[in-house]
Amino acid sequence: MKSKLLTAVALAAGLGFVTAAQAVPIAAGSAFSLNGNDTYTATATSFTINFSNPANVGAASGSFTALAPLPANGAATMIASLSNTTPAGFTLYTATVGAVTTDLVAASITSFSFTSGALPTLTVNGAGTLDLTGFTPTPGIFSITTQGPTSAAVTFSATSVASAVVPEPASLTLLGSALIGLGWLGRRRKTV
Numbered sequence: 746m747k748s749k750l751l752t753a754v755a756l757a758a759g760l761g762f763v764t765a766a767q768a769v770p771i772a773a774g775s776a777f778s779l780n781g782n783d784t785y786t787a788t789a790t791s792f793t794i795n796f797s798n799p800a801n802v803g804a805a806s807g808s809f810t811a812l813a814p815l816p817a818n819g820a821a822t823m824i825a826s827l828s829n830t831t832p833a834g835f836t837l838y839t840a841t842v843g844a845v846t847t848d849l850v851a852a853s854i855t856s857f858s859f860t861s862g863a864l865p866t867l868t869v870n871g872a873g874t875l876d877l878t879g880f881t882p883t884p885g886i887f888s889i890t891t892q893g894p895t896s897a898a899v900t901f902s903a904t905s906v907a908s909a910v911v912p913e914p915a916s917l918t919l920l921g922s923a924l925i926g927l928g929w930l931g932r933r934r935k936t937v
């Protein structure tokens with residue numbers, strides 16, 4: 746009875762790992778790009794971007810090729826505004842093609858730079874979690890560049906890139922437990 750119980754536990758742990766392994770991280774370096782129109786205000790210490798037409802989708806690479814080709818009208822949506830005081834957890838964009846959806850939930854704004862002059866430019870960089878139907882949420886980075894006169898309708902470009910993923914400890918612990926259990930059962934059978 747005891748050995749049957751241990752066998753069941755080992756099999757359940759092994760099946761749990763196999764099930765979890767079906768969804769894989771987005772491939773490191775996979776890039777998803779959006780562009781469109783916005784208005785923005787910026788200084789050396791603060792910025793606000795109001796996205797007015799974030800519907801155009803640019804290049805997709807790596808795991809995001811599942812989304813290609815994306816139509817250039819209405820396939821993507823983006824938050825209404827972004828600023829250096831936007832809290833973590835906001836959705837930077839969502840794009841859907843058929844049954845496939847991708848989004849980026851931003852964790853932080855890591856830096857921004859503003860250059861004034863004849864053609865003012867604002868660049869915002871941050872970190873977040875990329876998501877794609879059929880994949881596990883994957884850490885990534887994003888960069889948004891917008892240029893032109895502040896407070897006027899101008900263009901922006903946004904690119905999100907998946908980072909390399911380190912296996913999570915829970916999955917490794919589950920796999921290790923299953924292997925130890927199977928090893929113990931094999932050794933026990935040899936001695937019986």
